Amino acid sequence: MxxxxxxxxxxxxxxxxxxxxxxxxxxxxxxxxxxxxxxxxxxxxxxxxxxxxxxxxxxxxxxxxxxxxxxxxxxxxxxxxxxxxxxxxxxSHELRSPWARLDGLRELLGWAADILAAAGRPPTGPVEQHRTWNLAGLFRLPTRQGPVWLKATPRFATDEAGVIAAFARLDPGLVPQVIAAGDRRMLLEHLPGEDCWDASAPVIISAVERWVAAQTAVSPPEGLPDGRSPVIADRVRALLDGPVGGELTAGERAVAHDLVRRWPMLDDCGLPDTVVHGDFHPGNWRGDGGPPVVMDFADAHLGNPVLDGLRVRDFLPEGKRPIAVRAWADAWRSHRPGCHPARALAIGEPLGHLAYAVRYQEFLDGIEPSERIYHLDDPVVTVRRALRHA
Known part of the structure; x- marks a missing residue:
């Protein structure tokens, strides 16, 4: 269209x-x-x-x-x-993103220009706007040393710079290089290549293996949102007992509540709580044929890593999904002997959808009315997706 x-x-x-x-x-x-x-x-x-x-x-x-x-x-x-x-x-609206207001946009761009000037690489041309919506503002600033990316995120987003720093201490090439960070904003070095939507088998295996290796060793940064099983289960129950549950039939609500009781079964699979990316699909990897860089940590949280295994699988073409599943399961068995990643994927599939339904409701609760069209039916649609995998 x-x-x-x-x-x-x-x-x-x-x-x-x-x-x-x-x-x-x-x-x-x-x-x-x-x-x-x-x-x-x-x-x-x-x-x-x-x-x-x-x-x-x-x-x-x-x-x-x-x-x-x-x-x-x-x-x-x-x-x-x-x-x-x-x-x-x-x-005006109290939930309007700062980069969606003239004063907020000027302050943001001024901050970026001042930081770059102080670093000896002032912008050499006008800012280029690439994306703006309720989840991020993304801008490209040219400098003599190469382009720099400015990203701003909303109040309900995770502190991306803190998460990137935690993983950079383990594998600097796994994550973008942060030039500077402030309140809900950061400046990033340019990453050559392209997003890995059509990732080859070697790229998929590299991304998954390196990500799992880092997850087994990373120290969660301060302030990381808590998405561990007891917390997310309670939040799903609250979602089902609220307006979203009112859009479901009584039978659908009953099945969804039964699914919530499976979270202890997921914990019994032996995967540790760790820093979860939260949106680990190939579109959030960037590369030029070699090992990709993982980007966009706005949904990162402390929780069960099965969510990342499910995300990469579900966003790949059908023929490439077994590659990701095998790489993810083998990596976890290697780093965590005795765990059961394949069983975790099976148990976690509907639970992952319920967790995303909660996240989509967070988006809706945190943005102004005109922007809600982006996510309007996502919570109830995603709960029903969980029910199809019950």
Missing amino acids: GRTVTALVTHEGDPLGAVGPFAVETAWWSEVGSVAGHLRRELGVPVLVLRLLKVEHGEGGRDGHVTYHAEALHPPTRVPARPIDHAGLGA
């Missing part, structure tokens, strides 16, 4: 007008680099997308017609002809 865009543009908070509809190459709503580029060409000045306002006809985070609020960083040389209603743009 593809994505078309209308941008409601302001400068210094004052309305300028609407640009669009226009088509962009990428279908994903959060990928706004092409949107900012089109607006820059249209208006003759740098423009950054602040936030999503509404979506028509799209679903699953992609496609449809998307309306954004965008900010021109300088007075435009060409003013949009179509006027806009400023009332909705000026309204």
Whole structure:
């Protein structure tokens, strides 16, 4: 279907007008680099997308017609002809991401520029916006020593820099290099290559084996969220007893509550509680054919590592899944003799979905209403996915 865009543009908070509809190459709503580029060409000045306002006809985070609020960083040389209603743009919301507000975005970019200047590598050109949504703001800053990536995350995200540092002490090549970190933000060195969605067998095996080896030795960083069995089981029960449970039938709720009782069975498989990535799919690995680097630790927590084994398996093409399962199980048996990783995968499959349902509800509880379309039905859909694997 593809994505078309209308941008409601302001400068210094004052309305300028609407640009669009226009088509962009990428279908994903959060990928706004092409949107900012089109607006820059249209208006003759740098423009950054602040936030999503509404979506028509799209679903699953992609496609449809998307309306954004965008900010021109300088007075435009060409003013949009179509006027806009400023009332909705000026309204604030307590859950709005800092990078979705003009003042917050300026502060964030200023912080990055100051850090890089102090390090002797000031930005040599305008910032390039790549992604903005309720889970992250991602920007690329050019420097003479190579590009730097700025990532900002919401209050419900894990402190990524702390997790990266914990793994870097064991295997520096496993994780990105952090230049600097602040409150819910960090600057990262550029990683060459591409995301490993179509990972080869050697890349899959390398990523899984090195990740498991690090998990067996890592010391959990301070402040890591607790997702161990008693904690996550209680949170699933609370989810099922709340509004999400109200969307299920009585029979579905009963089966889901029965599944929660399996968490002690998962613990009996002998896998240790450790730092779990939380979203360990190949799209969060980056490489150029050699051992990949693992990225995006916003969902990291202390818990059972079966969640990572399930995640990598489920995101690979059907024909490559046995490679990941075998590598993951063999690695855990090697590092933890006597454990039962294959049994953990079988027991953990529905439990993993229940854990993700809780996480998706955290997203919904932590973001402003216009952004909830990204995750709106995810908790109940994911609970039902767990039931299909009961």
